[in-house]
Amino acid sequence: MTTHSDFRHSDVPVKHVAVRTLGYLVLTVVSVVCVFPLLWIALTSLRTPDSAFGKSFIPTAAEWTLQAYSSAFTSAGMGRGLVNSLIVTACTIVGVVIVATLGGYGFARFNFRGRRPIYIAILSTLMVPGAVLIIPLFLEFKVFHLLDSLQGLALVYIATSVPFAVVLMRGFFERVPENLADAARIDGASELAVFFRVMLPLVQPAVLTLAVFQFLSSWNEFLLAETFLRSADLLTVQPRVYAIVGQYSTNWSLLCAAVVISVIPVVILYVVLQRRFVAGLTVGALRG
Amino acid sequence: MTVPVQAAAEQITLQRRPARRGSRRPRAGSYGRARGQGVGYLFILPAVALFLIFIGYPIIRSIYQSFTQWPGFGPSTFVGFQNFSAMFQDPVFVTALVNTIEFTAVTTIVATFLAMVLAAVLRAKWRFGTVFRVAIFVPALLSLVVSGTVWGLIYEPNFGILDTFLNAIGLHSIAISWLSDSATVVPSLIVVGIWQSLGFYMLIFYAALHDIDPALYEAAQLDGASVVAQFRYVTMPMLRSVTSIVVTLNLINGMKVFDIIYVMTGGGPDNASQSLTTYLYSLAFGGQVAGAIPAIGYATAIGVVVLLLAIIIVAAQLAIGARRRLT
Numbered sequence: 001m002t003t004h005s006d007f008r009h010s011d012v013p014v015k016h017v018a019v020r021t022l023g024y025l026v027l028t029v030v031s032v033v034c035v036f037p038l039l040w041i042a043l044t045s046l047r048t049p050d051s052a053f054g055k056s057f058i059p060t061a062a063e064w065t066l067q068a069y070s071s072a073f074t075s076a077g078m079g080r081g082l083v084n085s086l087i088v089t090a091c092t093i094v095g096v097v098i099v100a101t102l103g104g105y106g107f108a109r110f111n112f113r114g115r116r117p118i119y120i121a122i123l124s125t126l127m128v129p130g131a132v133l134i135i136p137l138f139l140e141f142k143v144f145h146l147l148d149s150l151q152g153l154a155l156v157y158i159a160t161s162v163p164f165a166v167v168l169m170r171g172f173f174e175r176v177p178e179n180l181a182d183a184a185r186i187d188g189a190s191e192l193a194v195f196f197r198v199m200l201p202l203v204q205p206a207v208l209t210l211a212v213f214q215f216l217s218s219w220n221e222f223l224l225a226e227t228f229l230r231s232a233d234l235l236t237v238q239p240r241v242y243a244i245v246g247q248y249s250t251n252w253s254l255l256c257a258a259v260v261i262s263v264i265p266v267v268i269l270y271v272v273l274q275r276r277f278v279a280g281l282t283v284g285a286l287r288g
Numbered sequence: 289m290t291v292p293v294q295a296a297a298e299q300i301t302l303q304r305r306p307a308r309r310g311s312r313r314p315r316a317g318s319y320g321r322a323r324g325q326g327v328g329y330l331f332i333l334p335a336v337a338l339f340l341i342f343i344g345y346p347i348i349r350s351i352y353q354s355f356t357q358w359p360g361f362g363p364s365t366f367v368g369f370q371n372f373s374a375m376f377q378d379p380v381f382v383t384a385l386v387n388t389i390e391f392t393a394v395t396t397i398v399a400t401f402l403a404m405v406l407a408a409v410l411r412a413k414w415r416f417g418t419v420f421r422v423a424i425f426v427p428a429l430l431s432l433v434v435s436g437t438v439w440g441l442i443y444e445p446n447f448g449i450l451d452t453f454l455n456a457i458g459l460h461s462i463a464i465s466w467l468s469d470s471a472t473v474v475p476s477l478i479v480v481g482i483w484q485s486l487g488f489y490m491l492i493f494y495a496a497l498h499d500i501d502p503a504l505y506e507a508a509q510l511d512g513a514s515v516v517a518q519f520r521y522v523t524m525p526m527l528r529s530v531t532s533i534v535v536t537l538n539l540i541n542g543m544k545v546f547d548i549i550y551v552m553t554g555g556g557p558d559n560a561s562q563s564l565t566t567y568l569y570s571l572a573f574g575g576q577v578a579g580a581i582p583a584i585g586y587a588t589a590i591g592v593v594v595l596l597l598a599i600i601i602v603a604a605q606l607a608i609g610a611r612r613r614l615t
Contacts, residue, residue, distance in 0.1 A: 106331025159342030
């Protein structure tokens with residue numbers, strides 16, 4: 001041991017300093033590139049519209065104002081957008097959790113004819129890009145009279161999220177020891193009771209992970225919302241930000257305020273749920 | 289479990305019990321797998337119904353529609369492969385295909401490699417390590433619409449920070465209008481794609497790095513391996529399966545790139561930045577017409593091309609994975 005550390009002492013430390021300096025340099029540059037644009041947006045949202053085109057990066061004392069935020073809520077309808085997004089996202093989370101836990105449990109714990117082919121059919125559509133479905137879905141929702149409604153949007157979010165969520169929940173249910181369910185069955189519990197009283201509580205952390213993942217994907221979804229929603233007061237946050245970009249392209253403070261408002265709920269959730277949040281995000285990697 | 293529920297539950301199960309035959313006696317540990325068939329169907333019913341109505345049917349309808357011409361109203365006419373053969377005479381489609389491949393290839397290579405390196409670097413102990421990690425991860429919280437909006441302002445030629453910065457350091461010649469020049473628009477969009485997704489992929493690698501046995505690094509250090517050699521001969525091989533997941537995610541996300549382009553350029557200038565999805569969207573919903581071809585059938589055919597590309601990507605990943613398991 002001593003020989004090794006003696007040997008290492010001779011050349012490693014110098015290299016070490018160089019490597020560490022390089023490391024700090026790389027990390028700092030990448031971090032600045034990642035965060036600086038957002039800092040700029042936040043600062044711009046807090047200044048008067050005219051001063052957004054000024055020379056100073058940080059607003060001068062006279063330029064600070066919350067005016068952009070009040071107009072984002074009053075004239076640009078961001079408040080309405082937040083409410084709409086909240087409704088759609090909440091409905092989607094509830095719907096996906098119910099359908100996917102039931103389905104995942106069914107595939108994990110029951111034997112029935114066609115189980116494998118049905119599961120493989122669902123699994124194989126995980127990678128289907130939304131753009132492939134958008135035209136037929138639009139036509140289908142037109143027939144069902146579900147276009148331009150928040151219920152319709154929530155329904156399409158639930159439906160397109162279900163395959164992934166079922167695959168995910170099936171994986172979690174398979175890892176739960178079966179003997180607990182058997183014990184309940186011996187006590188005479190029905191299958192539904194076993195599911196709700198025994199199995200569901202056991203996968204509760206997984207359900208929370210799924211919920212967080214679903215929150216992010218619904219909140220940030222744009223393509224379907226932009227296509228399905230037409231009325232101005234039904235727009236959710238993302239298409240509304242896009243509309244504001246078109247409508248107020250020269251009012252940068254307002255634009256930036258709208259952007260900040262749309263991001264705040266996500267940031268709050270991130271701060272409150274950090275660990276779970278990261279799990280919810282990376283769980284999406286299972287799509288691979 | 290409360291008593292009344294249990295009693296009620298008992299009645300239901302008691303009725304079902306005799307239905308289980310002796311031949312279906314479950315093996316230990318997989319008791320539930322042998323439960324009655326009907327119950328299993330009931331559990332998967334809602335998921336399967338939604339799947340069939342909103343995913344299965346649309347995919348089949350898409351494939352059918354891609355062989356037709358349809359202006360969006362009235363009857364559609366079956367035209368065989370005409371939509372597909374017309375694509376290669378359509379210069380906008382060719383541009384969109386090339387752009388999509390370029391976007392996908394560059395974002396995949398750069399984002400995967402950069403994310404892996406950053407994760408490996410962050411795994412070491414740094415002062416403010418958490419700050420760096422959160423900073424790099426933050427853009428991943430943003431929607432693509434927000435990322436597009438933010439970068440639209442950054443690239444803005446008069447007051448955007450990019451050109452302001454370039455002018456400030458004297459590089460007036462390259463302080464250009466990034467998004468309205470057909471030569472720079474696609475690379476500019478690629479930068480946004482990488483910026484937005486880097487933190488997410490970094491996080492996946494970072495999580496995977498925790499599963500690597502530290503003894504491997506200790507052994508490499510004892511053998512005198514440099515930091516770079518450790519990355520090359522320990523980190524990279526150990527991350528192989530995660531890398532294939534990240535690459536696939538990257539490829540699929542590239543294939544379907546829509547939001548960023550739609551928000552930042554709308555496919556312009558003069559269709560120079562169309563991707564397959566923005567082009568099919570503009571044909572179906574934006575009133576754009578490709579030559580004399582009615583929009584819906586042709587747009588759907590482009591969607592089927594995107595689907596085929598996604599299938600090829602997944603099949604390639606599965607094939608590579610299978611070969612790896614064999615060797």
